Amino acid sequence: MANLVAEQEMFFNSFEPKMVNRFIMFMDGVPSFMVKGVARPHLTQDAKALPHINLVRYVKGRSVWGTMGFTLYDPIVPSGAQAVMEWIRLGHESVTGRDGYADFYKKDLIFNMLGPVGDKVEEWIIKGAQITDATFNNADWNTDDPIEITLTVQPDYCILNF
Secondary structure, eight states, rough: OOOOOOHHSSSSSOOOOOOTTTTEEEBBOGGGGEEEEEOOOOOOEEEEEEEEEEEEEEEEEEEEOEEEEEEOOOOOOHHHHHOOOOOOOOHHHTTOOBBHHHHHOEEEEEEEEEEETTTTEEEEEEEEEEEEEEEOOOTTTTTOOOEEEEEEOOOSEEEOOO
């Protein structure tokens, strides 16, 4: 019997790819224009072995959402470092040693990929994000590059709306 080719596979299909520089990130307390770069969510799913006699079958184990890296500009006003430290202080106050409740320091973030005319073509809701690493980077007399802040955020889970 001959292989039949579907009409959709025979002709050229035009498409518009998502571009890495078309995005906007919404974080409570951090203005969107400060976000220079962000890693999209990623998921790891364990495979659990079920040995039986002389063979092994596998089933899905735990699903773990990985950390997300952020790069922020650090403008003079409003201060990027101050915005990040306000979020950090919700979880830990360096002066007093007080730690906060998860309800205070965990935030829901929204990450939108944009189309060529600025329309939302993909929306991720990052639930329960907390800062696990914040680097305020170096000052250097030998360069005139702007200072950037790098963050690592651990989400509880992520939802792809569309």
